[in-house]
Amino acid sequence: MKTVYTFGGNADHSDPRQKDKTVTGGKGANLAEMAQIGLPVPPGFTITTEECVKYLAGGSDFTEALRNDVKAALNHIEATVGKSFGNNEDPLLVSVRSGARVSMPGMMDTVLNLGLNDATVQGLAKTSGDHRFAWDSYRRFIQMYSDVVLEVDHGLFEEALEIAKEDKGFYNDTEMEAEDWQALVTEYKSIVEKELGTPFPQDVTQQLWGAISAVFDSWDADRAKVYRRLNDIPSGWGTAVNVQAMVFGNMGDTSATGVAFTRDPATGEKAYYGEWLVNAQGEDVVAGIRTPQYLTKAARERANAKPLSMEEAMPAAYGELAAVFELLEKHYRDMQDIEFTVQDGKLWMLQTRSGKRTAKAALKMAVDMAGEGLISEEEGILRVDPMALDQLLHPTLDPRAHRDVLTTGLPASPGAASGTIVLDADKAEQAANRGEKVILVRVETSPEDIHGMHAAQGILTARGGMTSHAAVVARGMGRPCVSGASAVSIDMASRTLRIGNRELSEGDTLTLDGSNGQVMAGEVRTIEPEMAGDFGVLMGWADKHRRMNVRTNAETPADCKMARQFGAEGIGLCRTEHMFFDAGRISAVREMILADTEAGRREALAKLLPEQRNDFKAIFEVMVGLPCTIRLLDPPLHEFLPHGDAEFADLADVTGLNVDHLKRRAAELHEFNPMLGHRGCRLGITYPEIYEMQARGIFEAACAVAKESGDAPVPEIMVPLVATKRELEILRALIDRVAQDVFTEQGREIEYLVGTMIELPRAALMAGEIANEARFFSFGTNDLTQTTLGVSRDDSARFLAPYVDQGIFERDPFVSLDVDGVGQLVEMAAERGRATRGDIKLGICGEHGGDPASISFCDDVGLDYVSASPYRVPIARLAAAQASL
Ligand code: PEP
Numbered sequence: 045m046k047t048v049y050t051f052g053g054n055a056d057h058s059d060p061r062q063k064d065k066t067v068t069g070g071k072g073a074n075l076a077e078m079a080q081i082g083l084p085v086p087p088g089f090t091i092t093t094e095e096c097v098k099y100l101a102g103g104s105d106f107t108e109a110l111r112n113d114v115k116a117a118l119n120h121i122e123a124t125v126g127k128s129f130g131n132n133e134d135p136l137l138v139s140v141r142s143g144a145r146v147s148m149p150g151m152m153d154t155v156l157n158l159g160l161n162d163a164t165v166q167g168l169a170k171t172s173g174d175h176r177f178a179w180d181s182y183r184r185f186i187q188m189y190s191d192v193v194l195e196v197d198h199g200l201f202e203e204a205l206e207i208a209k210e211d212k213g214f215y216n217d218t219e220m221e222a223e224d225w226q227a228l229v230t231e232y233k234s235i236v237e238k239e240l241g242t243p244f245p246q247d248v249t250q251q252l253w254g255a256i257s258a259v260f261d262s263w264d265a266d267r268a269k270v271y272r273r274l275n276d277i278p279s280g281w282g283t284a285v286n287v288q289a290m291v292f293g294n295m296g297d298t299s300a301t302g303v304a305f306t307r308d309p310a311t312g313e314k315a316y317y318g319e320w321l322v323n324a325q326g327e328d329v330v331a332g333i334r335t336p337q338y339l340t341k342a343a344r345e346r347a348n349a350k351p352l353s354m355e356e357a358m359p360a361a362y363g364e365l366a367a368v369f370e371l372l373e374k375h376y377r378d379m380q381d382i383e384f385t386v387q388d389g390k391l392w393m394l395q396t397r398s399g400k401r402t403a404k405a406a407l408k409m410a411v412d413m414a415g416e417g418l419i420s421e422e423e424g425i426l427r428v429d430p431m432a433l434d435q436l437l438h439p440t441l442d443p444r445a446h447r448d449v450l451t452t453g454l455p456a457s458p459g460a461a462s463g464t465i466v467l468d469a470d471k472a473e474q475a476a477n478r479g480e481k482v483i484l485v486r487v488e489t490s491p492e493d494i495h496g497m498h499a500a501q502g503i504l505t506a507r508g509g510m511t512s513h514a515a516v517v518a519r520g521m522g523r524p525c526v527s528g529a530s531a532v533s534i535d536m537a538s539r540t541l542r543i544g545n546r547e548l549s550e551g552d553t554l555t556l557d558g559s560n561g562q563v564m565a566g567e568v569r570t571i572e573p574e575m576a577g578d579f580g581v582l583m584g585w586a587d588k589h590r591r592m593n594v595r596t597n598a599e600t601p602a603d604c605k606m607a608r609q610f611g612a613e614g615i616g617l618c619r620t621e622h623m624f625f626d627a628g629r630i631s632a633v634r635e636m637i638l639a640d641t642e643a644g645r646r647e648a649l650a651k652l653l654p655e656q657r658n659d660f661k662a663i664f665e666v667m668v669g670l671p672c673t674i675r676l677l678d679p680p681l682h683e684f685l686p687h688g689d690a691e692f693a694d695l696a697d698v699t700g701l702n703v704d705h706l707k708r709r710a711a712e713l714h715e716f717n718p719m720l721g722h723r724g725c726r727l728g729i730t731y732p733e734i735y736e737m738q739a740r741g742i743f744e745a746a747c748a749v750a751k752e753s754g755d756a757p758v759p760e761i762m763v764p765l766v767a768t769k770r771e772l773e774i775l776r777a778l779i780d781r782v783a784q785d786v787f788t789e790q791g792r793e794i795e796y797l798v799g800t801m802i803e804l805p806r807a808a809l810m811a812g813e814i815a816n817e818a819r820f821f822s823f824g825t826n827d828l829t830q831t832t833l834g835v836s837r838d839d840s841a842r843f844l845a846p847y848v849d850q851g852i853f854e855r856d857p858f859v860s861l862d863v864d865g866v867g868q869l870v871e872m873a874a875e876r877g878r879a880t881r882g883d884i885k886l887g888i889c890g891e892h893g894g895d896p897a898s899i900s901f902c903d904d905v906g907l908d909y910v911s912a913s914p915y916r917v918p919i920a921r922l923a924a925a926q927a928s929l
């Protein structure tokens with residue numbers, strides 16, 4: 045198995061492993077492909093992800109085979125460009141970059157200009173005829189290498205550069221002359237020596253292996269782990285390393301560097317979109333140090349900006365670039381995110397990948413590209429990440445609401461967000477943990493801020509362009525972001541900020557509009573999202589292609605209405621206990637629970653019956669004609685008990701019982717392990733009058749709706765937490781008896797089904813027998829996960845994150861179904877249930893019903909429907925379609 049693949053020049057690109065992202069990473073695979081289709085790619089080589097995994101597992105050591113292969117691959121670059129690595133006369137310089145299977149923006153490290161030392165810098169100066177460029181490159185190299193590989197605080201270098209400029213009275217880096225950079229190199233080297241006690245490495249081979257280890261090591265850096273956890277990237281993938289001959293965008297005014305997208309990644313509009321800088325190296329564009337310029341004339345004019353666009357300033361190179369855009373989009377059949385460099389008028393491609401995009405852009409591009417015939421309808425469905433739809437389903441700012449606009453920055457990531465100002469990521473996370481909504485305001489963000497960005501409702505930065513870290517990460521996370529708002533200045537000492545002439549402090553409220561870059565004081569009213577347009581088109585395609593139905597978990601008429609607007613085809617789970625918490629009825633519930641006798645309970649239940657009947661009637665009216673699964677009372681009774689003296693006193697008032705008596709009853713009901721206690725059908729068995737009341741409420745409501753509308757709902761009455769057939773047998777008889785009573789009283793019959801949740805391992809094992817009593821099964825995978833893994837739903841947050849970090853679970857099993865373990869029980873129960881009753885209806889109503897990966901599994905095992913919370917319904921529709929394709 046090859047450890048290293050070369051590309052560019054006369055390299056052989058025929059091994060399919062080289063274009064397999066799992067082997068060579070996204071960057072490596074695409075560099076090889078671009079070279080193969082004849083695009084101008086500087087020659088280089090890729091070390092496989094497999095070597096990274098070996099290196100990390102093997103105590104950070106390289107194999108002999110790898111060392112030899114790298115040497116040979118380096119020869120390939122040398123032969124192609126006609127320079128040699130470490131040669132004092134005409135040195136080869138290389139870049140070293142990470143490249144995982146999927147891009148992890150800002151997570152991994154890059155070193156440019158590697159191969160420079162005190163001797164080779166002279167050679168570079170001579171061959172390029174540009175001393176300033178040579179010394180500038182060397183100081184960049186020391187700065188980057190020291191930061192990334194040697195882990196010297198980069199602030200020290202920035203400070204030294206600021207001082208050097210101040211001494212000269214310079215404002216811009218471009219004013220620095222060759223001698224100034226040379227002097228700074230001396231200064232930088234002494235910083236390294238002072239910090240590390242050893243000089244900056246002069247041996248270029250040592251430099252190269254240092255950079256390779258740094259890339260491998262960065263796979264396990266904390267910020268990479270956080271990013272992986274947020275994006276469900278397994279820790280075992282590893283990263284590839286790409287070593288490539290340097291091309292220089294900083295060789296004067298005929299050189300440049302830039303980042304471009306073949307379509308607008310924020311809106312999806314079909315127009316080239318990007319940023320570039322004359323006489324600069326790649327990191328200058330993304331680091332936000334210099335403000336990048338527009339790529340196209342149209343974009344520059346629209347923004348009313350002065351500095352010339354690339355289209356105007358370098359028409360020839362731009363023309364070539366535009367041709368490459370067209371070619372790459374056709375080749376990859378997707379929007380591409382491209383990095384390029386122009387060295388002395390010649391265009392070089394440094395990277396292409398399918399570009400990250402906002403949900404809005406993903407949707408528009410999928411619909412547009414299918415319309416253009418670039419992709420099929422099915423591919424269009426597969427192009428949109430179901431989870432990203434979430435961004436589109438949430439409110440935007442009401443265009444009619446008053447806006448107190450403080451300033452306008454760049455519209456880096458769309459959507460609206462309001463919250464209180466916080467100035468650092470840790471504080472943002474703490475506030476979010478307390479349930480507060482915050483806006484993270486930073487000069488610019490770095491990968492260390494990721495957790496705060498995730499915790500915040502929105503992000504505002506004073507510096508940085510549309511491709512800055514903040515912008516890229518915010519778009520990926522779906523957080524609204526305004527970047528490069530230069531009127532914002534932050535004073536960390538007093539924890540205040542100025543925006544123009546307005547003074548604000550941490551804790552003040554801001555609103556961001558990530559779609560137009562506006563930053564507003566206070567909170568601005570929002571409006572509901574648009575369900576038509578591209579969204580409607582894609583959803584239509586999804587509905588056409590999916591096999592499974594999609595229902596919702598809802599118990600209020602408002603939620604049911606919303607879910608129907610989102611396309612729900614019924615209720616998969618109505619948790620009736622949620623109806624019992626209403627302020628108006630909680631005392632009757634408490635009275636029922638604390639009653640000593642059946643008669644006492646019946647008295648309290650009689651008060652609840654009309655309420656329940658109305659609850660069900662309201663739901664049946666909204667869901668008319670659609671199936672509605674109503675689950676009988678489930679939670680541990682003690683959840684309803686009064687808390688504190690005031691609530692006990694109130695209850696004593698209502699019931700006429702004394703407080704001490706009530707407290708004694710409450711203490712009797714206390715359970716040590718309520719999740720495995722007196723809940724679910726165990727309540728129905730011991731206090732049948734509770735389920736009787738609920739069943740009566742359901743049937744009376746159904747008869748009333750049938751009478752009023754002529755269209756009877758079909759209630760599916762669901763018994764929770766069943767472990768044995770006998771439990772269901774007893775409760776089904778009870779429900780049937782109540783049904784007959786009501787039908788006799790009402791003089792009409794309606795159709796109904798009785799079924800059960802499968803949420804205990806025993807129920808899954810005995811599903812064949814239980815199916816004799818059940819017309820349907822609904823997999824309660826929340827409890828099934830809890831009971832199969834022996835992991836508490838309520839107490840596991842503390843250890844699940846480290847479990848995911850260490851790869852014990854690939855994802856939180858309460859978020860995404862443990863297909864290997866819990867999945868077996870689901871599959872077995874589905875099979876056994878069907879064997880007994882061929883037409884048994886099978887669904888899922890645990891949280892997993894809204895998780896795309898779990899939905900795919902549900903499709904595989906042949907469930908009839910998934911049920912998800914209202915906002916997840918469109919996600920489930922799309923995920924179900926993707927599962928069918
Ligand atoms: C379940 O256990 O998966 C379920 C849907 O029920 P609940 O979450 O109400 O326990």
Ligand code: MG
Nearest residue numbers: 803824826827
């Ligand atoms: Mg449950």
